[in-house]
Amino acid sequence: MTTTIAIIVPFVWLGWLVVTEWVPMFPLNDLRPGNVGQRVLAAGINYPFPLLIAAGVALHRTWSLLAATALCLVIVGGHLWNWWIPYFGTATAAQRETYQREYSRTLKILPIEGHDVVVDVQHLVVGALSLLMLATTLIATLTG
Structure with missing residues (x-):
């Protein structure tokens, strides 16, 4: 059961990214025609990660579970670094320039005052799903 959940969570993470990066839902996201190239580049960088993680867990070998865990750590580290x-x-x-251009108008629940970059709701969910993906992958690794 834990392995199945650890395989599903990366697909949920990927689904959230796809929906929030391509389906206009202002103020959750702020998609404009001018940032399509950047979104395509981000997709090319980010989308393979959850597929590799799910594959590593599904293969269920020590090396593949460790690789999947390492990829989860890269994702969590990137999220921490960027947000x-x-x-x-x-x-x-x-970071300030990207935030102003891409995220300054998106929905936020964290305090804004005194912060140059504020984690918006879209990326709070990404962060929570990233931690969940790391946790479920770690559990699959440790119980595997």
């Missing part, structure tokens, strides 16, 4: 470190710390000029 939480800028929110609680100092955002780089590139």
